[in-house]
Amino acid sequence: MKYHFLFFVLAVSATVSCSQTAIEESPAPEGTAQTGTEEAFTSEIEIKLSEELAEEVGEDLTGGCLQTKSAKFNDMVERLGIKSVSKIFTEDERYAERQHRTGLHLWYRITVDPSAAPVTRAASEMLDMPGILEAYPVRRVKRMDFNDPRFSSQWGLYQASGIDINVSQVWETYTCGSENVIVNVVDGGVTQHEDFSVIPAGQGGSWNFVNNSYSMTPDDHGFHVTGIIAATNNNSIGVCGVAGGDAERGIPAVRILSSQVFSGDASGNFADAIRYGADNGAVISQNSWGNYYDMNEDGVVSGSELDVAMNDQVSGAIKAAIDYFIDYAGCDNDGNQLPESPMKGGVVFFASGNENIPYGVPASYERVIAVGAVDRNGQRSSFSNYGDWVDICAPGSNIMSTVIDGYASMDGTSMACPFVSGVAALLVSHFGGPGFTNEMLKDRILNGADNTAITNQSRHIGPLLDALGAFTYGGTTPPDRVESFNATGGSGRIDFSWTVTADQDNVKAYGYLLLASRDAGLLEDIDPRDIPDGVISTTVTVDDREAGEQLTGSMTGLEFSADYNVCIIGYDYQHNYSEPSDILQVTTTANNAPVITPSETGTMEIKPFETVTRKFTISDPDGHSFTVDFTPGSEAASLSAGTSAGEYILTVTGRLADTGSYSAEITVSDAYGATAHESVEYRISENNAPQVISEAEDIMMTAVREEMSIDLTGLISDPDGENLSWSITNTNPAAIHATISTNTLYLTALGFGNADIAVTGTDARGENCQISFSVVVKNPDQPLEVYPNPVSDYLNIRTMDEASTRIVIFSSTGSVKYDTTSRVGAFSPAVIDMRGYAPGRYTVRVSFGGNEYTRTVVKL
Structure with missing residues (x-):
């Protein structure tokens, strides 16, 4: 079966929205051939045989022979132009018993000659043969296209707005991964990279299902997905993985089993790749691929393509593989948890798809977790498939991760899905062990997600993945009560300090409510879920502090010189609240005006060509915010913020105002009306025009390329000491090149002839004077x-x-x-x-x- 990765490279535009008219699904009955345009299918058909027919023809087919002991089967081979038959699921002798019990040995892939019969008709005819229980034409499938220096580019892990997977505190408080957890990445091939490691190819290790060998072909999409899950954290290299361990503390990342099903345009045995993970230690199956519907590749699934998508269903072999992984990952042949396995059973994650349609296979199969994509603004990514079948969403737009030769950003539900797989791996790393089941994992992933982050669910993509929510889900024990704290009154504020309290089922409190009231009675027996009028509250989160460490917080905007009663209530991430602390009485202080401190005092004296500055430091002794108003006095003055906090710079530019005395006014007001004022006098002196102090003499030059220079300050002077700006008039630039640099005139003879040169010196106010002289370049051999x-x-x-x-x-x-x-x-x-x-x-x-x-x- 051909599949497609669910991702876009950033240079590719997202698909255009299809019609918003609701379309009811009418899937074909299970076990029947699917209908649709032939372009939607390959030349392969997946069939499931009865035990009787499998026993009759299995030995011949396994040996590569198309002529079997069944005459009817042989007739079908000839009539439908069957070219090859092979088993879908490789038999693992360790788990042969359960593979037979679940019927995996009954599934075969048949390749037909499309010229003999269309593949959909061939599948339908196969169902007419006794002993063939199910037949599915194979649908085309496609990819859905700490000190780590690139962590700041990984908005999906953390951004200030909170639209992220909320994993930072999980790393700090719970776990950052464990090598006891294996994630099976069914994708393009993954080999070694500077920022992560995978289980090497070999017995029980990574396997290439395209060429059926241990020879892996590196693939950017597979690398990108793997990096999101398990790029090594805190190694001063590249990016962070969700379950990437902590190199500095010697904690390894979760292990990646690469089951390669894509290699360029070729694809491999997807069903067997899923099965392979269950039989080789993986308990999480990561799948960023799905059925392909955009047959004309115009970027829009519409018309007959949309009909195909609407009527699509999971093929029997893929469904059998998914069921097998869910039921037997981490288990022995009898379905009992293996002693060394971190979880009983597996969880399968699928990207929902990138066609912007309400369908997606295999993601819509009810036993998998389907993952939609969200952008950094908390909106559904424009390409993400949607519908009630989408279970959860995660960051999928502009996602930075690893590629073969480095790092790159990609878009797609392909990128969203491994975020969820990575959090699942973290959960298994922490909670895994005897008795931990796949249903427990699903319960935490889905019920711990954030239902409030994605506000527009007109096209449903589920709640936003929340790592901390998943870890704390189900907790009912509140944090310990704050037994003591300090509270100090300031100007309209109260400053608190206390120690972080422990939480029996969540390690530590998530945050605290600081409460204040003029009426002590309002704080007694207060319900933190329903804070009454007259009580002021402020929230402080613990973030990276540990239980027992000091925490501080403040309440502002209070009345000045007033008595308040205060207390603290802790809460965990599930908003279980502790008992209130004792109530303390605190008195706030009066409001103080801001303070303006100049770097110097006195009148500022400015010549017309000068620019003079004076610095001021402005502060508020109470820490209140303030505004600065400025009245310049003339166009010459301006006030700007400096480079350090509270620094302001007054600038006076003499040429911008007439000669005279002026006053600039600085007024600073705090948020409560207290003000400070500073008046600055400045005087701009009278301008004196430049003067000619010596007449220039005519010049004779007697050779081409002869050079000479003239100091202009010996000819023109400015009484104010100003450096003048210079301009030149030259009547014959072909004979004489004239230029000025740093008050010096440079002359170069270019040819014989004469020129009249005029040099003008101009001051800042535009007043000027001029000197002029002649230059002759004469050949001495021609008198x-x-x-x-x-x-x-x-x-x-x-x-x-x-x-x-x-x-x-x-x-x-x-x-x-x-x-x-x-x-x-x-x-x-x-x-x-x-x-x-x-x-x-x-x-x-x-x-x-x-x-x-x-x-x-x-x-x-």
Whole structure:
């Protein structure tokens, strides 16, 4: 039979809800072939033979021969295209007597040729043959997809909201597991992992039912389920298992027997895997798999698929295996508890399924415990199957656990089911021994569950698994009475201290009611289940403290300077209440105002560019809560909470307000109206604009990649001592690269040419001043530059050093068009207006420094 794991990898979306219209179930009568689309079945049929027919054909079939002593059986083999016949249940010689008594030896699996006859018709025809008592086409089945560093990610074990399995106190008070308990994980193969260990493959150990060998194939789903049950606790590695022991204290986890039924797309003998657990010491059978209905794999079970699910039933072989495990796990051939077994009989847990439908097989079989899934908000997981047949729910959304190579989160009722199996293993670890039965275990698991945690049960998934509830279920003895305690009055409060009392059937009290009243008579013979008006109560839970250890609690919100009568009543998890303690009289004290303590006093002086802070410590001597109100005085002031408790920081930013004097007001009020006030004066001084203190000189650079720097603080200064912000204007970035860092201007020559540079210094209020200068990058091998060429309007003539220079311009006919002598240099080029010149070629003769140079230019 093909099955499916009941889980989703987180990247996969949950299935969409089906129709909410109620559908009445109409299952086929027991022992008859099931109907449905052929896609819902494999090519296998499970049959149960009569004793007579089994005796006639059994020897031949066991030997692998399809031709038997029965002519009718042989005719059926030929007519239906039967290809193979094999026993479903492997015979264990130790328990052969009970296997025969329960009829396991009568079950066979037949493989037919679908082309000879549809598998459903073949199953129906088999029932016509005398000696075949039951026939079931095999339905496709699928997986339902302490200092431990990842414990904080395991919300199912603990979260502050209380939507968890409530196991922490069980670990502290009762047990964290025992190696005497074996859980049979019928799933993908499980081998060794850094965070847990399994029973090794071998005689009586883990077994692969896919390839019928001791060779196990590791599987992420099997690892994930196993980690939820038995990952080692308190080992500084990975995650915590529900029954994972305590490595630091040398307490081993429960043992895992891996009965591998999945390996990739292949599956094995599920019924025999369940039987195998009972015959090899397991008393808990963990099953996160179920029948498969989403034949078109669109994520929704609807139409004919829903009809198949509605009419589905547990196959006879699976039912026989479940019954066998429940009746004989931990027992001898006669059904008596074995001396070394922790429990008489077994308990079988099944995941309810992930199709979001009100059906699920085999989980709906009445002898198993069906497990639905809940998310961390206490809502049914959107994928979880539901219905009155679902017995209990557990965390199933975003569950962290082990996988082959590490750790991962998965979704599914596959993840919910091992939480329940793990708590069952804890219960057997603690209560197990001679006389402890599977019915006792079921009673604790189901009746100890929390019926109040899951408020929306419109689609029933049962109460929430409650480990502590299961351990304390049935207890009727209240905790011991608190014989003495201390009570001290404070400002509108009373502080209590006492020692944790013992509880005869629950080890210690679970919590205490602190009671106070102005009228002592109201506390005498008080019923803690019906606290009268005039009595104030507060609850304190014991948590991880042991009996005899000190516990404290407080009552707040009381009247000030008032006389009260107080007492304490203990209770256990089942709300059995102890007798009240003696009544003491206590007087509360008056209310004191909060206290504001500044780190320094006096007026805060702020320059316009400065940001100045002052710290304040605010506290309430009575421990009351308080609020802080702040009036800034201007846009420049703000108040924020500091990094330590009660620390507040006043910040004044000078640029955000005009020059002047201001007052910031801090007012602190406690919950009862007492106030404290602090006034802080601050003054923002007048702003002085930046000033040019030295003019910049022009710069000549004579090589490409030449660099130089200029200290801008020698050119521009701020009278207030402010570090200015700088900006640059550069007319020729292709020739000069200019940048500023830490008040220094850096220039780099990129090419020959000239640029005008302007540097502006701006203060916090936006006031500024500017310097400007020219930079020339000139080739020293070319003492004369005549540009542009061609020229349309003005011709420039530049020399290296400033000198008296004669410039003469001749036309193409030799006539003189221009003849002038003036001082010309790199930063003072001669500029000649040629706009009135006729287009053509002109000769320019330049004389300076005793040298004469001739250039030709073209006028456009």
